[in-house]
Amino acid sequence: MNGARALLATLAANDVNVCFANPGTSEMHFVAALDDSPEMRGVLCLFEGVATGAADGFARVSGRPAATLLHLGPGLANGWANLHNARRAHVPLVNIVGDHATYHAAYDAPLQSNIESLAAPLEGWYRRSTASDQLARDTADAVAASYGPPGRVATLVVPADVSWNAVDEPRSWPRAERSARAHVDDEELSLSVRVLRSRRTALLLGGSLSREHLALAHRVARATSSRVVMETFPTIVDRGAGVAEPERLNYLSEFALDQLKDVETVILIGAREPVGFFAYPNVASRLVPDPAEIIDLVAPGGDVGTALEALVDALSAPSLDAERGDVPVAPTGDLTTQSFAAAVAATLPEGVIVADESNTSGVHLAGAMRFASPHRWMTLTGGAIGYGLPVALGAAVASQGRVLALESDGSMMYTLQALWTMAREGLDVTVVGLSNRSYAILNFELSRVGASATGTQSARMLDIDDPTLDLAALASAQGVPSVRATNAEELVSALERSYATPGPMFIEAVLPKRFG
């Protein structure tokens, strides 16, 4: 067998059995080896940012890494933005980048570039494999590294000759030795219990949060009059009826500062210290008040559940009944950001995984979804636009259930090629494409940063309505059945139909134009 086959066998032996691929010439032996690797599912993507975002979504849902397959430096670069989001989501991801044959590197051929320098800002694990008989070991090491904790992007560069040269089949494939998660520190725990009892405290939760985590956190908070706050952009979190709901830290620094202004202590549980998403003139970057103490109880990717259980035990915090509220009602009339949110909430089946890149169009979503059917909710962890459709794709590959992507028009245009792979793989993804024909968030940010723009040139940089994008046609041209909803009834009906129909469906929701 050759190196490529050894690579695939090692991935499979370590339960990495999906590869989101956009291969080129230097990856052809990997592609050929798929034929001998029925345990590996190859999923073709037409753009690398789709492949990397899909691997992120797969990991958020399954907790396990998927592999990517990218083509040299340009392939890594095209996939980089969604790897950045995966890095900020602290998910495991095995990022395989093919490269020129080892001996060809001396010649600086047209496609050559410094791949290591491109990968370095992902701040994960990096190795260039140099010998076919080491490739299985390198692969197992990449899988192990991807798990962290915390989960990270492990980039394995595979020169073409390392793929194509022969290797002996070993008796067994090397295993990825996973590191244990750090124990919760007893001293930090005691300190946390003391401050919870005595000071105005916020538990700041982040990362992947189950309903059990949220229930435990609420027991702690109720027993101590403290608050449960969630980071603005968690990796994946349970929400909906029967699930305890944390406050979400506001995206807007001004509001977040107000939200935290009375806090004396913040206990970080799977979250980092919160800072402004951007800087704004005369607004602080740190969101926690200067005099407040910060206790770093659980690092991102750490054992949130054990820490929360320990707090509950130490405080003898009693159980709580789930908060009840009104089941959402299907809206009628005009399609607005309100009725959009109500339609999504009213129709949502139980167990749906939501990839939310609705941005400004989703402003009413969190409120509307509070007592919707229980669901899982994913967010734009790293701020690199174009995450929603790829992450929904990967989530659908990882899950047997339905995925709902809420995708604004501006964001959709970064990685719209994900729709084709949804169609090809017959994935149960409902995509709502939100058309407001504007970079609405930038209109909003323009004034926040203190810029004043009243002319036509600046207006044209924020308006995407000339020409109007036909979102539904962009989906159907890629094989995804599509429909356009121009009022609330049509959106409700389209959502219901999509949930009842296997395979992907695209719903263009035509909202009032947002501008200024």
Place this chain on the structure above:
Amino acid sequence: MNGARALLATLAANDVNVCFANPGTSEMHFVAALDDSPEMRGVLCLFEGVATGAADGFARVSGRPAATLLHLGPGLANGWANLHNARRAHVPLVNIVGDHATYHAAYDAPLQSNIESLAAPLEGWYRRSTASDQLARDTADAVAASYGPPGRVATLVVPADVSWNAVDEPRSWPRAERSARAHVDDEELSLSVRVLRSRRTALLLGGSLSREHLALAHRVARATSSRVVMETFPTIVDRGAGVAEPERLNYLSEFALDQLKDVETVILIGAREPVGFFAYPNVASRLVPDPAEIIDLVAPGGDVGTALEALVDALSAPSLDAERGDVPVAPTGDLTTQSFAAAVAATLPEGVIVADESNTSGVHLAGAMRFASPHRWMTLTGGAIGYGLPVALGAAVASQGRVLALESDGSMMYTLQALWTMAREGLDVTVVGLSNRSYAILNFELSRVGASATGTQSARMLDIDDPTLDLAALASAQGVPSVRATNAEELVSALERSYATPGPMFIEAVLPKRFG
């Protein structure tokens, strides 16, 4: 005024007056400043790879840099692949990347990453501006650096506060001090003349090649029984009736090795020593025979014209009449790679600029176009797929004439968002989208690298026909009028109509399916 306004004014003072932009929050002051900068044309792109490729195309046609405007590390990453192509094209490009405010960098906010590490593999010029009152100087330095020679990507990182802080308006804006091109070395020149007279010599031309350059090279060759060879992927080259035609170095290493096997000396004139695009088992990486001498007469981006004139003078090489041949005739019947090429050649108006990313579908193009109307031809210099539509967009902004993009379906899907900007700007671009429903080049490369793949998994990695992409619909959904041609007559008629109609037009050319 603020830093952003000073940046724009300095660009304009140095004849950089187009900016291909995909801005975010950290670039809002730049966007606002456009309203006070009528001398700067802002061109909005929906994806960063479109913006960078457009700046490449603008420079190839005009010889001048355009600016980009990108949003932090993820924006640079999304634009990186086409910057890599621009790097290999040796064109000037001013790459502006907004970043967090200087004081915000300490907090590692979600969008933060190591931008310098991302930019380093572009091997151009890099600077992070740190003070508003230095930004004009930094900008002029970036423009100067972009010109080289050779032309290069000059990346200027502009933190948000450097944009928004106030600066005094100077009496004049700093000027970009451009370095002179190196003189042609007399000794190398004499050596070249000697070997041209005495040994089997090939002139290897590269970069931007005008009809005058080609005519000079042919005079030298005719006078000395040497050969004129052009690198496989030049930046932009004149072709067609009345233009002397060099041999093109074959893309396939096996054929290129055969092409050069009898050569005793290679004189590099604006080209690097040719090497295999990829490595293949048992095929050499170097394409020039080992015993052959290589004379590096003009480096890429150097003064090709002066060197060729000097050779002509030294050799007293007589003028030549242009080679004549049959004017291409419009084809009829089935649409094939042959009739596609004939249709393009037969209908081509004079002066069209061609962005060629037809890949395997374009196999007959060079031959068919030999005596077509004179045109300029651009190629995929760096091998990073997805260059064609963006480069065509930028070429159209730089030119008053018609641009023709020949774009294969697989490649088109990397940067299809360029179509929207063509529609928005009303650019005279004819796009032929070549549908063969396959990564045909990879089917071909698979066997060349010695891989054998006979199973369904590998076949599915190379076949993009499930589902079939509706290329015409992808264009019309973005505002570009589109038509589908299923035979040669329809393609001829659609091409003629597009040339007679202002604005962009998309023609889907449905070729036989290529597979295996």
